[in-house]
Amino acid sequence: MDGVIAPLKDICDVVEKHGAILFVDDAHATGFLGPTGRGSGEHWDVMNRIHLVNSTLGKALGGASGGYTVGDKLLVSMLRNTSRPYLFSNTLAPSVVGAAAAAIDLVDNPVTRKPLLDQLWSNASLFRMRMSDAGFTLAGKGHAIIPVMLGDARLASKMAEKMLERGIYVIGFSYPVVPKDKARIRVQLSAAHSTEQVSYAVDSFIEVGRELDVV
The missing domain is CATH 3.90.1150.10 (Aspartate Aminotransferase, domain 1)
Known part of the structure; x- marks a missing residue:
């Protein structure tokens, strides 16, 4: 709401000091923050220090609905099997997936x-x-x-x-x-x-x- 980029370097330091897990909601950064548009983690050069990233196929990627969570394989597997919003949601429409894939191709191509x-x-x-x-x-x-x-x-x-x-x-x-x-x-x-x-x-x-x- 404030147009502020989270100080992820400092947050990563705190997370690592206390042995915590860092979950980043990057909906307002995916597709345009960072040299190649990979979001806040790339912007601060801390992508390898973030455990989970949650983001959207809307906003900068232009989709009407849908989102994703990426991270450690075991954590993602746990979410797939225990997360109520995931278990009780419908599969994305093929048109949304296609549009998101095309948008990611645009971001990924220099x-x-x-x-x-x-x-x-x-x-x-x-x-x-x-x-x-x-x-x-x-x-x-x-x-x-x-x-x-x-x-x-x-x-x-x-x-x-x-x-x-x-x-x-x-x-x-x-x-x-x-x-x-x-x-x-x-x-x-x-x-x-x-x-x-x-x-x-x-x-x-x-x-x-x-x-x-x-x-």
């Missing part, structure tokens, strides 16, 4: 990966820079998820409505999804966005922000 990642981080940098210059308060850093902090739940909802009127689909988050007085609009940049679209989104934020006395 020829297709590099321009997509370059565009993503260029979009994120442009959005953060222009929004900060305009006077908005932003959370997080180094991530393509950029929360625009507003504080008031009603204000976040109103701003989201006015952004939608301008063709920008963003969602206002408020308590209990986020802490009280920490309402925000969470913006998720994508490599599919053009520079012009990002600039239009910022222009719309500034226009609405002035209308609602946010900036």
